[in-house]
Amino acid sequence: MGAVYNQLSITERRKIERWRHAKVPVDESARVLKRCRSTIFRELKRNHFSDRSTPGSDRSHTCR
Numbered sequence: 001m002g003a004v005y006n007q008l009s010i011t012e013r014r015k016i017e018r019w020r021h022a023k024v025p026v027d028e029s030a031r032v033l034k035r036c037r038s039t040i041f042r043e044l045k046r047n048h049f050s051d052r053s054t055p056g057s058d059r060s061h062t063c064r
Contacts, residue, residue, distance in 0.1 A: 008035075008043060016043050 008016070012033055019029050026044070030037040 008039070013043065013047070016040060020044060 012035075015033065016029055026037050026040045029035075030040045033040070
């Protein structure tokens with residue numbers, strides 16, 4: 001069988017979005033969340049999470 005992957009939680013996605021706006025390095029975000037840096041990069045590239053509780057977030061891209 002293949003590798004097992006855990007999806008990012010809504011809380012993790014919100015943190016990543018806040019840290020993106022604060023210009024926190026991806027390596028630091030990955031360390032704090034105990035995730036691979038590639039996971040953070042994929043989240044930033046593909047999902048670019050946004051919601052009403054994240055001030056200043058881009059409303060044109062939403063996570064599903």
